Amino acid sequence: MYFDSFTEFLRMGDHGLYVWVAYGSTLVVLLGAFFITRSMSRSVEENIRWAILARQAEQVAGIAAKQGRSNES
Amino acid sequence: MKLNQKLKEYWHKLGSPRWFYEITTNWVTFFGIGALLLLVTGLVWGLAFAPADYQQGNSFRIMYVHVPAAMVAQSLYIGMGVAGFIGLVWRMKLTDVAIGACLPLGMVLTALALFTGGVWGKPTWGSWWEWDGRTVSTLVLLFLYIGIYALREAIPDLDLRARASALVCLVGTVNIPIIKYSVEWWNTLHQSASFSLTEKPAMPVEMWLPLLIMGLGFYCFAGHQVLSRMRLEVLTREANSRWVAEVMLSKGAPAAVMQPSTTDTTDHGKD
Secondary structure, eight states, rough: OOSHHHHHHTTTTTTHHHHHHHHHHHHHHHHHHHHHHHHHHHHHHHHHHHHHHHHHHHHHHHHHHHHHHHHHH | OHHHHHHHHHHHHHTTHHHHHHHHHHHHHHHHHHHHHHHHHHHHHHIIISSOBTBBBBBGGGGHHHHHHHHHHHHHHHHHHHHHHHHHHHHHHHHHHHHHHHHHHHHHHHHHHHHHHHHHHHHHHSOOOOOHHHHHHHHHHHHHHHHHHHHHOOOHHHHHHHHHHHHHHHHHHTHHHHHHHHHHOOSSSSSOOOOOOSSSOSSOHHHHHHHHHHHHHHHHHHHHHHHHHHHHHHHHHHTTTTHHHHHHHTTOOOHHHHOOOOOHHHGGGGO
16 A cells, blocks of 8 residues: 555545545446446336236237137127 | 358348347446456555655546546547447447437546546646636537537437437547647647557556556446446337347246247137
8 A cells, every 4th residue: 555544545645635526526427327327227127027017918808808708609 | 252241241230129139238247347346446556556646646646537537438429429420321220329328428427527627637737627728628528418418308309319419429529639639739738648559658557557447447337338228228219029028028027927928819819
C-alpha cells in the first residue's frame, strides 16, 4: 500500500474530498446503470412469461369448450 | 469464393433477432464477470497502491475513473455512428436497437467524465470549469447524446425514429476527432493523451497499469450494459413471436406453463 495509515489513505494528502467525490460518483453511475438495466430486463421477461401463460390458458380454454360442445352433440 | 459465402451468411444471420439473442446469452455473463474483476482490481490498485504524482499529489488518482469514462463515452458514440451508417445503408433493424442501447450509458458516462474532470480541475487548475477545447467538445458530445435521446423520445414511429437517429448519430461523429485532437489543435490546459498506440506511456508502469485495467473494466461493463439492453429491446419488439415463447419457456419457467404443448392445440380445428 502506498499510504502509511488508513487516515492518510482517507485524507489523500489534502485531496481527499476531490478523490472520494470522483470515485463515489463513478460508483453511483456504474451501480445505478447495472441495477436499472437488470430490473428492466427482469420486468420485461416477467411480462412476456405472463403473456405466454395467458395465451396458453386461452388455448386450453378453447379446446375444453370445443370438446364440451362435441360431447353434447 | 467460399469465404465470401460464409461472410454473406454471417451477415444475414446478424440481422436475425433470435440468432442475436441466443449467441449473446453467454457474452453478457462473460462481460459482466470481466467487468467486476477488472473494476475491483483497478479501483483498489489505483486508489491505494499506485504512487502519488510528483506534481499533482493524490488528486491524479481521479484519472483512473475520469479517463476510462471519457474513452468509453466516445467509443459508444463511435459505435452509434457505425450502427447508424449500417442501418441507413442496409436497413438492418438490429442497428437501431444497438443505437438505443448505447445511448443511455454513453450519456451518463459523458456526464461523469465532465463531472470528474471538474472535480479534478479544481485542485489542479484551480477552477471547476475551463472553456478549453477538450471540455467544450466533450460538452458538445453530451448535447449530442441528449439531442438524440430527445429525438428518439419524440418520434413514436419505429421506422422514422430509426432513420432520423441513425442520421444524427452519423453526422455527429465529426465531433469525435475534434475531441481527440483538441489537445493538440488548441493550446489548452487539458493534458494530452495518457495512452497512444505508437508510443510508450509517459507514466511509470505502476501508474499506467491500473489505468489500463480500469479502461478494460469500463469496456467490459459497457459491453455488458449494451448487450443486456439490446437483448431486452429485442425481446420487447419480438414479444409475440414464437421464438421468444420458445426461449422464455426453455429457461426457468414454472412446470405448469410447460404442460400444454402448443403444437397439438393448433391441429384441433381439423377434427
